[in-house]
Structure formats: C-alpha cells, structure tokens
Amino acid sequence: MTTTDPRPVTTEPTFEALAGRVDAAVTAAAGLDVPARAVAEELKAAVEDIHRSALVTVVRALRTGAPDVLYALVDDPTVHLLLSLHGIIRPDPMTLANRVLVDVRPQLQSHGGDVQLDSIADGVAYVRLEGACNGCSMSSVTLRNLVEEALVEGVPSVTGVEVLPNEPSPTLISVxxxxxxxxxxxxxxxxxxxxxxxxxxxxxxxxxxxxxxxxxxxxxxxxxxxxxxxxxxxxxxxxxxxxxxxxxxxxxxxxxxxxxxxxxxxxxxxxxxxxxxxxxxxxxxxxxxxx
Ligand code: FES
Structure with missing residues (x-):
C-alpha cells in the first residue's frame, strides 16, 4: 500500500533567479535620487548585518557540534557564496583572483584586451592574455603589468604570474x-x-x-x-x-x-x-x- 505525502511540494528558487532579483534591485536602486539611494543602502546594510550575525551563530554552533554538516554545507555553491560575501569564510584563491580580474577587466577591455585565469599552483597564477594585452607594443606591456600587479597585490597566496601561450590559428591559403x-x-x-x-x-x-x-x-x-x-x-x-x-x-x-x-x-x-x-x-x- 502506498501513502501520499500530505505536505505541499515547495520549489526553492534557483540561485540564478535569486541573483537576478538582486541584480534587478541594484539596478533600480542606482536610478534613485541621492537621499532615496542612501535610505536603500542603509536598509540593505542593516538587513545584511542581521544575516551576518545569525550566520556567525549558526557556523559557530555547527563547528563545535556538527563539523561534518558544516563542511558539507560549505561545499554547496550558494552557501559558500553567502558565507564568503559576509566574510565568514575566506574565498579560495581562484575565486579571489577572478574577483580581482573583474576589477581590472574594464581597463583592459577599453584598450582592446582581456585576460582569462587558467589556474593557480604553488603561488603562481597562470593566465591567458587576449587582444591588446598580448602584443609587442608598450601598451601591451603596461596592460600585462597591470594584471600582474593586481593579482599579486589582491591575492595573498599569489606571488607571481605566468602567461600561457594561446592556441595557434590555422593559416587560410589553400593549395x-x-x-x-x-x-x-x-x-x-x-x-x-x-x-x-x-x-x-x-x-x-x-x-x-x-x-x-x-x-x-x-x-x-x-x-x-x-x-x-x-x-x-x-x-x-x-x-x-x-x-x-x-x-x-x-x-x-x-x-x-x-x-x-x-x-x-x-x-x-x-x-x-x-x-x-x-x-x-x-x-x-x-x-x-x-x-
Ligand atoms: S586597427 Fe587597431 S591595431 Fe590595427
């Protein structure tokens, strides 16, 4: 004999849907006049402080009472993001490095260049450079230095940067x-x-x-x-x-x-x-x- 679960089926919103709501609210807040924006920012900060305080309590309790549960939760991408946004866990070097590159990317792109992070090993960040970052000119050298400085200064575990070669393109003339x-x-x-x-x-x-x-x-x-x-x-x-x-x-x-x-x-x-x-x-x- 089978029984039917009487509880209503609840579907949690996806991470993308939640992030979309945040993005929409941030865009809307950016359009407010200065006093209204200050109120919105204070509201956001106040709510975040409550969340942070509660999260710290939960994490402390789990760390002593159920560390395995905590480790499993930290592996969940949404929980990991939430805890790192509140500064409760330190982001891993790849996350931190990608965050640093988000900040320098507009400057690179305004000069026709870009950068992709490949990996980090033994304190060295391996990157692939694209566009004007990868040329022979002085501006290319300047852009490469910008990437290196940003990564070394912004990611404590990175002490050097290596540029990986890009894939060769095929030649186009047929016999x-x-x-x-x-x-x-x-x-x-x-x-x-x-x-x-x-x-x-x-x-x-x-x-x-x-x-x-x-x-x-x-x-x-x-x-x-x-x-x-x-x-x-x-x-x-x-x-x-x-x-x-x-x-x-x-x-x-x-x-x-x-x-x-x-x-x-x-x-x-x-x-x-x-x-x-x-x-x-x-x-x-x-x-x-x-x-
Ligand atoms: S036209 Fe821009 S590099 Fe040649």
Missing amino acids: DSLFMGPDPEAEGWVKAAPATDLTEGALSTLSLRSDSDVVVVNVEQRLTAYRNACAHEGLPLDNAMLDVGNGTLTCPWHGFCYDATSGECLSAPGAQLEQLPLRVDAGHVWIRLGT
Missing part, C-alpha cells in the same frame, strides 16, 4: 587557390608588380583595383600578400612596422602584432589578416583578389 589557368584575369588574378620591386625586408602597398589595396611583405625573399586592413578595426597597414628579426608585423594604429608570414594575430587569438594567394610567374608577382 588549390594558387592554381593559375590559361585566363588568369578571369580567375581573379591581377598582375601586381615585378618581383624585383618588392624590396626584401620591407612592406609594400599596392593599389590593384579601386576597391582593393594590398600589402605585400618580403621576409627573406618570401612574399606574402594581405588585404590592406588590420583585423582589429580594419584600418590600413601601410605604415605597419615589419620586424624581420622576429618575423612580426605591428599595426601602427593600436599595436596589434601579427606573424608576418602567416598573418596570424599574436595579440588577439583567432584574429587573422586576410591573406591573398600570391605567385611569381616569369619575374612578375600575381595576386588573386577574386572575381
């Missing part, structure tokens, strides 16, 4: 696209310049069609053509700095740094210069712009 048939122009090929005009160790700008500027880099006699548009904001690369020694091309506008021979952006993972098929035929450089 098929280099094929040239009997009527090259019909296939979108344009006779660009005598190969001898493209100086070794330099970047050359070629206007091949009214709508198509192209830059060609010559690194140790290896020619690579790109559309004349930076992957960041599409601005022209005419005055980009080609460093043959380390094989990089740095955009003059905001310092995005590229591998000169693949167009892979070293500053922003996944970003890439648009490489164009190029071949040298009878001393002439041909570039395929498309039809």
Whole structure:
C-alpha cells in the first residue's frame, strides 16, 4: 500500500533567479535620487548585518557540534557564496583572483584586451592574455603589468604570474587557390608588380583595383600578400612596422602584432589578416583578389 505525502511540494528558487532579483534591485536602486539611494543602502546594510550575525551563530554552533554538516554545507555553491560575501569564510584563491580580474577587466577591455585565469599552483597564477594585452607594443606591456600587479597585490597566496601561450590559428591559403589557368584575369588574378620591386625586408602597398589595396611583405625573399586592413578595426597597414628579426608585423594604429608570414594575430587569438594567394610567374608577382 502506498501513502501520499500530505505536505505541499515547495520549489526553492534557483540561485540564478535569486541573483537576478538582486541584480534587478541594484539596478533600480542606482536610478534613485541621492537621499532615496542612501535610505536603500542603509536598509540593505542593516538587513545584511542581521544575516551576518545569525550566520556567525549558526557556523559557530555547527563547528563545535556538527563539523561534518558544516563542511558539507560549505561545499554547496550558494552557501559558500553567502558565507564568503559576509566574510565568514575566506574565498579560495581562484575565486579571489577572478574577483580581482573583474576589477581590472574594464581597463583592459577599453584598450582592446582581456585576460582569462587558467589556474593557480604553488603561488603562481597562470593566465591567458587576449587582444591588446598580448602584443609587442608598450601598451601591451603596461596592460600585462597591470594584471600582474593586481593579482599579486589582491591575492595573498599569489606571488607571481605566468602567461600561457594561446592556441595557434590555422593559416587560410589553400593549395588549390594558387592554381593559375590559361585566363588568369578571369580567375581573379591581377598582375601586381615585378618581383624585383618588392624590396626584401620591407612592406609594400599596392593599389590593384579601386576597391582593393594590398600589402605585400618580403621576409627573406618570401612574399606574402594581405588585404590592406588590420583585423582589429580594419584600418590600413601601410605604415605597419615589419620586424624581420622576429618575423612580426605591428599595426601602427593600436599595436596589434601579427606573424608576418602567416598573418596570424599574436595579440588577439583567432584574429587573422586576410591573406591573398600570391605567385611569381616569369619575374612578375600575381595576386588573386577574386572575381
Ligand atoms: S591595431 Fe587597431 S586597427 Fe590595427
């Protein structure tokens, strides 16, 4: 024989729903005039003080009477968040480090950069840097220093920061696209310049069609053509700095740094210069712009 539980089924709101209510209230309070906002903040502080006092009592009682229950409760993400918000337990280093990065992220993003925390081990925070944080320019170094200082100062157990390499991007030119048939122009090929005009160790700008500027880099006699548009904001690369020694091309506008021979952006993972098929035929450089 089965019996039916007479108690009503109660469904507790999810953590996301509770957090959503808090966010909505914070947004609403931000729109109040100054005196009303001060009242709202005092109300919030007073309620939080009551909660903190009660939580401290509960935690003390559990610590002496039922430590196993306390340990299990602390593993619950919502309870953990509540206790750490009230300063009753210290957040773990990863939580603390992510909180620190939330504070510096707006500054990084306003310069086109970002940071992701990978792990913390033996006092070292391992991070991946994105966008302008990861380039060759002075501003990149400044942004990297900002991340390091924030983590070392803001997380007591972190004494150093290591930058992990980002995943390489694939190169985009296919072998098929280099094929040239009997009527090259019909296939979108344009006779660009005598190969001898493209100086070794330099970047050359070629206007091949009214709508198509192209830059060609010559690194140790290896020619690579790109559309004349930076992957960041599409601005022209005419005055980009080609460093043959380390094989990089740095955009003059905001310092995005590229591998000169693949167009892979070293500053922003996944970003890439648009490489164009190029071949040298009878001393002439041909570039395929498309039809
Ligand atoms: S770095 Fe901004 S347009 Fe090139």
